[in-house]
Amino acid sequence: MIVQFTKQQAWDFLVIGAGVIGVSIARELRRRYASRVLVIEKESSSGRHASGRNSGVLHAGVYYKAGTLKARMCVEGNRRMREYCRLKGIPANDYGKVIVARSAAELPALRDLYARAQTNGVHAILLDGQGLREVEPCAKTVEQALQVKDTAVVNPQRVMEALVADAVQEGVEFRFSCLYQGRDGNEAAKTSQGRVAYGHLVNCAGLFADQVAHGFGVGSCYRILPFRGQFYRLRPGSQVQVRGNIYPVPDLHNPFLGVHFTHTPEGEVTVGPSALPLLGREQYRGFAGANAQDGLAMIRYLIRLIGGNRDHFRSIAWKEIAKLSHSGFYREAEGLCVGLRKDDLLPGKEPGIRAQLVNIRTAELSNDFV
Ligand SMILES: Cc1cc2nc3c(=O)[nH]c(=O)nc-3n(C[C@H](O)[C@H](O)[C@H](O)COP(=O)(O)OP(=O)(O)OC[C@H]3O[C@@H](n4cnc5c(N)ncnc54)[C@H](O)[C@@H]3O)c2cc1C
Structure with a gap:
């Protein structure tokens, strides 16, 4: 430039x-x-x-397709941000993360992530059940799990x-x-x-x-749609122990990574976030912040996405709506670890709102920089 x-x-x-x-x-x-x-x-x-309301996870670069700008920047950004936090004395939980499969149907995507990690130069290991228990004793999976060592957690504030x-x-x-x-x-x-x-x-x-x-x-063919991420936290004293991060295998067509467990450097375990479509860009609570312009835009795109059922959007949408209730959220979280009880999930930190880019011509959610 x-x-x-x-x-x-x-x-x-x-x-x-x-x-x-x-x-x-x-x-x-x-x-x-x-x-x-x-x-x-x-x-x-x-x-x-x-920037102040996220999970604080420094992603290692397993999710992005090899060769994309996001993959390159994520790997390099992880290295630089960890170094920055070390220099500034910002505490980090460096234990890494595991990605677990909730059904045999998720295993091909898990192996796909492993292949992406290798191509992107990310340190990742495929674990069997015994290996997973040694790394994260409370995590559960079907057959295999992926361990990603370079993932860290910091306090975004x-x-x-x-x-x-x-x-x-x-x-x-x-x-x-x-x-x-x-x-x-x-x-x-x-x-x-x-x-x-x-x-x-x-x-x-x-x-x-x-x-x-x-x-x-x-960028006239792009629009931002807001999605709210709600968090719970694990009850102190719960029998579920989380050392690093436990993530599900995501739907690779969908930009959201799913509800996960994150052990913060302060010692709290956060559970979340959800990804609820909103009627306003800063609709943090209830309907406050909802407005006609954003609301109509969201409804219009949801109708197109759900109508076309692109990337299984219908089932994704129902799952997100279910997570509005405590029991729906619990059902999502308990697929990741053994022994989680309903009363283990307490109200968590302030929600964050994700700015999701959508191509309004194709109604596709954008997964990379444009
Ligand atoms: C729930 C949740 C969890 C997430 N977890 C992670 C994670 O674990 N790891 C990760 O890497 N990423 C995560 N993210 C994504 C990450 O938080 C964002 O990618 C990042 O914070 C975006 O930063 P930003 O500076 O672009 O946006 P923002 O932080 O939104 O900053 C934009 C700023 O612009 C200001 N602004 C807007 N309009 C105007 C205007 N007209 N005039 C003046 N100022 C204006 C706003 O007030 C705001 O302060 C998460 C996001 C959410 C919502």
Whole structure:
């Protein structure tokens, strides 16, 4: 990328959004070009949305097809983020994870994941039942399981705090409670704190990234649909012990990884997330945050996806609806480990909302960068 700066511009780069993507890109731009970088964020602090409300799992790179940009970035990102956390003294649970099969029908996909791991250069081992018991005594599987050693768990809030502190120290400027409201000509933005002139604009607006892009005539065939991930936590004192992470074999056509058990560095075991389609991009609780525009868009795409039953979408949708109830969620979780009782699942941390990209021409959920 060739970047040319002009002196009269107030900011060389304007970054919209102080999530993990916006803050990381802002730091890199500042380092590479010694440029003037401003990050604007509509909330009063960073990481208020997905970046501070996720499972905190540093994925190793087993899920993505070999050769995709996601596969390459996941493997490299895992290595770099683990190193970053080590340097910053951010605790991590490095025990790794196991992926278990809940039925014989899932074994081909499990072996497919093993092959992907090998091609992507990820350290993974196929275990038999005995091997699995040695690694995760409470996990259950049919015949085989996959152990992935490079998966780690960190506290996403701690990562955000460290990234923002570094960015500020390195000279990136932040304006919080500053909402991007659209273009003001070709080289300036309208914001809730006035006009901001820039040389380059970087769109890291998470759940609203499609709206920002559409304002520039970019990505008009894509739209973001929001899916809420609800968490439970394992009751302290439960007979179920989880050392690292226990994941199901996912449906490889579906971008969601399914309900899983995650042992956080703080010692809590989280169970989740679900992936409930929403009627609003920030609908964190009940119907608060639902709105007609997002709601109609979601209903329209659900009808298309369910009607066409693309990628078994109908059964995925029913499973997600079932997880709204405690017993539906329990049924999903108890397929992964031995001895889980209903009263082992207590209400968990704040939910997060995933920004899922959909191609509105084909009604396909996008699994890779576009
Ligand atoms: C439940 C859940 C679990 C997950 N678990 C994992 C996991 O274990 N591992 C993993 O790698 N990933 C996980 N993810 C995905 C991960 O959290 C996201 O990919 C990542 O946080 C996206 O970061 P972001 O910076 O793009 O978005 P965000 O964190 O959403 O940041 C975007 C920012 O832009 C701001 N913004 C939006 N519009 C405007 C505007 N108009 N003006 C100003 N500011 C604006 C928002 O307020 C927000 O702060 C999970 C996601 C969810 C929802």
